[in-house]
Amino acid sequence: xxxxxxxxxxxxxxxxxxxxxxxxxxxxxxxxxxxxxxxxxxxxxxxxxxxxxxxxxxxxxxxxxxxxxxxxxxxxxxxxxxxxxxxxxxxxxxxxxxxxxxxxxxxxxxxxxxxxxxxxxxxxxxxxxxxxxxxxxxxxxxxxxxxxxxxxxxxxxxxxxxxxxxxxxxxxxxxxxxxxxxxxxxxxxxxxxxxxxxxxxxxxxxxxxxxxxxxxxxxxxxxxxxxxxxxxxxxxxxxxxxxxxxxxxxxxxxxxxxxxxxxxxxxxxxxxxxxxxxxxxxxxxxxxx
Amino acid sequence: xxxxxxxxxxxxxxxxxxxxxxxxxxxxxxxxxxxxxxxxxxxxxxxxxxxxxxxxxxxxxxxxxxxxxxxxxxxxxxxxxxxxxxxxxxxxxxxxxxxxxxxxxxxxxxxxxxxxxxxxxxxxxxxxxxxxxxxxxxxxxxxxxxxxxxxxxxxxxxxxxxxxxxxxxxxxxxxxxxxxxxxxxxxxxxxxxxxxxxxxxxxxxxxxxxxxxxxxxxxxxxxxxxxxxxxxxxxxxxxxxxxxxxxxxxxxxxxxxxxxxxxxxxxxxxxxxxxxxxxxxxxxxxxxx
Numbered sequence: 001x002x003x004x005x006x007x008x009x010x011x012x013x014x015x016x017x018x019x020x021x022x023x024x025x026x027x028x029x030x031x032x033x034x035x036x037x038x039x040x041x042x043x044x045x046x047x048x049x050x051x052x053x054x055x056x057x058x059x060x061x062x063x064x065x066x067x068x069x070x071x072x073x074x075x076x077x078x079x080x081x082x083x084x085x086x087x088x089x090x091x092x093x094x095x096x097x098x099x100x101x102x103x104x105x106x107x108x109x110x111x112x113x114x115x116x117x118x119x120x121x122x123x124x125x126x127x128x129x130x131x132x133x134x135x136x137x138x139x140x141x142x143x144x145x146x147x148x149x150x151x152x153x154x155x156x157x158x159x160x161x162x163x164x165x166x167x168x169x170x171x172x173x174x175x176x177x178x179x180x181x182x183x184x185x186x187x188x189x190x191x192x193x194x195x196x197x198x199x200x201x202x203x204x205x206x207x208x209x210x211x212x213x214x215x216x217x218x219x220x221x222x223x224x225x226x227x228x229x230x231x232x233x234x235x236x237x238x239x240x241x242x243x244x245x246x247x248x249x250x251x252x253x254x255x256x257x258x259x260x261x262x263x264x265x266x267x268x269x270x271x272x273x274x275x276x277x278x279x280x281x282x283x284x285x286x287x288x289x
Numbered sequence: 290x291x292x293x294x295x296x297x298x299x300x301x302x303x304x305x306x307x308x309x310x311x312x313x314x315x316x317x318x319x320x321x322x323x324x325x326x327x328x329x330x331x332x333x334x335x336x337x338x339x340x341x342x343x344x345x346x347x348x349x350x351x352x353x354x355x356x357x358x359x360x361x362x363x364x365x366x367x368x369x370x371x372x373x374x375x376x377x378x379x380x381x382x383x384x385x386x387x388x389x390x391x392x393x394x395x396x397x398x399x400x401x402x403x404x405x406x407x408x409x410x411x412x413x414x415x416x417x418x419x420x421x422x423x424x425x426x427x428x429x430x431x432x433x434x435x436x437x438x439x440x441x442x443x444x445x446x447x448x449x450x451x452x453x454x455x456x457x458x459x460x461x462x463x464x465x466x467x468x469x470x471x472x473x474x475x476x477x478x479x480x481x482x483x484x485x486x487x488x489x490x491x492x493x494x495x496x497x498x499x500x501x502x503x504x505x506x507x508x509x510x511x512x513x514x515x516x517x518x519x520x521x522x523x524x525x526x527x528x529x530x531x532x533x534x535x536x537x538x539x540x541x542x543x544x545x546x547x548x549x550x551x552x553x554x555x556x557x558x559x560x561x562x563x564x565x566x567x568x569x570x571x572x573x574x575x576x577x578x
Contacts, residue, residue: 007576029564030571032321033564033567033568033571034571034577035571035572035577035578084576086576086577209575211574213567219518220518220519221518221563221566221567222511222516222518222563223563223564223567227511229508229509229510229511230509246566246567246569246570249570250570250573250574253574253575254573254574254575257575262575262576263576264576265574265575265576265577267571267574270567272563272564274510274511274512274561274563275318275322275512275561275564277510277535278322278502278510278512278535278559279322280535281535281538281539282319282322282323282324282556283324284539284543285500285539285542285543285554285556286498286542286543286546286551286554287296287373287375287551287552287553287554288323288324288375288554289324
């Protein structure tokens with residue numbers, strides 16, 4: 001049976017959303033690591049990190065670069081008119097353009113499974129790094145330059161945040177006011193069928209899956225923010241750190257994908273500290289450099 | 290000035306010497322990560338790990354495969370007649386053929402800087418995994434099928450083991466009987482000029498540098514044996530674990546390379562657990578697999 005579906009793989013080495021240059025290499029490495037693409041491959045234009053520091057531009061750090069990349073991603077998606085999109089980030093913001101496209105295309109039949117320790121529903125008033133704004137923006141909330149690509153806002157009921165724990169007060173409030181479904185790591189373990197119930201209750205036929213790798217326990221998978229070598233205990237403002245295993249994440253995704261057809265998948269926030277350090281080391285050695 | 294030196298890069302994904310299949314992927318990844326080769330690139334024929342367990346064959350686990358690969362490496366080196374060799378392993382045994390070539394070529398003017406938590410001087414009677422035999426074999430000691438490629442044994446005085454600590458009794462005895470120079474992590478920090486003194490004392494003009502990545506502190510660089518995710522405290526038989534930082538290793542190598550011309554460099558024992566786990570995860574996800 002030929003695959004008549006048009007699929008797009010979007011390489012998106014955005015690092016400005018989290019203001020963390022290693023996301024750039026993390027994306028390159030994901031592209032190298034992932035199984036070969038079956039369909040079209042496009043790369044969003046992202047300037048390689050230099051020595052200059054990003055500035056806070058009217059509430060968002062690196063705003064101009066971020067917005068340019070958002071529009072470039074939207075343009076590349078629109079030109080391809082894909083039925084499915086795989087996005088290899090980069091920071092979490094990379095999901096905004098592809099998921100906005102999928103919501104527009106599949107409407108209320110689309111559910112967004114947001115696998116993340118954090119809900120990513122903040123606004124520039126609350127936090128200047130846009131990689132924490134993306135799910136909110138997808139619902140039409142927050143900065144107008146981000147929400148400009150959201151032609152049809154995601155209905156909050158169509159989102160399930162899995163792996164979340166210890167949200168901040170502003171996040172908790174947003175989630176509760178909008179009635180967004182959440183599953184903490186312990187709830188996922190105790191009540192995995194809650195995912196099927198969400199899919200059935202919301203009559204979800206298609207799925208966009210966002211996987212922020214920082215949902216993984218940083219003691220078990222170290223290519224994430226919180227596993228930065230030599231980190232101090234409080235280096236990351238004591239925000240929630242991942243508690244899931246790789247097997248749990250794979251099971252969760254495949255369980256959901258058995259109930260609704262996956263049309264979007266993002267892998268984001270890959271920070272391969274050790275690989276980058278090794279790369280830099282190799283470049284500093286005789287006979288190799 | 291044109292580079293008239295003939296250089297060989299040897300890709301050597303040997304995993305049988307340490308009986309650890311992830312060395313194979315670790316070598317592939319090193320090849321991807323290293324700066325582009327300036328000269329000839331050859332890859333030693335190594336069968337990809339399968340499901341079969343390696344057997345102990347007359348004292349050495351995986352003997353037949355190891356000896357075949359050793360002879361293949363020797364053949365590829367001999368055909369190229371290189372002046373310098375970079376070897377990207379695989380396990381530590383990958384240094385045997387290239388370093389034997391360099392000792393033969395440069396004779397007593399060659400020093401071997403062995404950067405490792407372990408001296409790798411055991412024999413099949415003491416330990417069945419040949420990645421721990423290689424420096425001993427280079428001195429003509431141990432299994433005859435390994436030492437067959439050593440036409441001119443390395444004089445023990447021409448070796449310096451850096452980063453070593455807590456050797457086993459049999460290792461300690463070999464080192465002391467042969468008078469091999471060693472520098473523990475703390476000695477390296479307190480007395481870095483000991484390297485220059487060794488080079489001057491032994492009239493070393495050329496250097497072969499073996500870097501076993503497990504000399505690095507596994508809390509700071511996690512792509513090594515001892516940083517296997519979820520490991521138990523005593524999983525590795527309580528042998529010495531790395532104590533150096535990447536910066537210390539780079540300084541050590543470049544300090545030595547300023548005193549004697551580097552003609553050999555091996556990077557070995559790369560075990561990128563997280564990358565391999567991520568690769569397997571990606572292959573298990575919808576839209577990617």
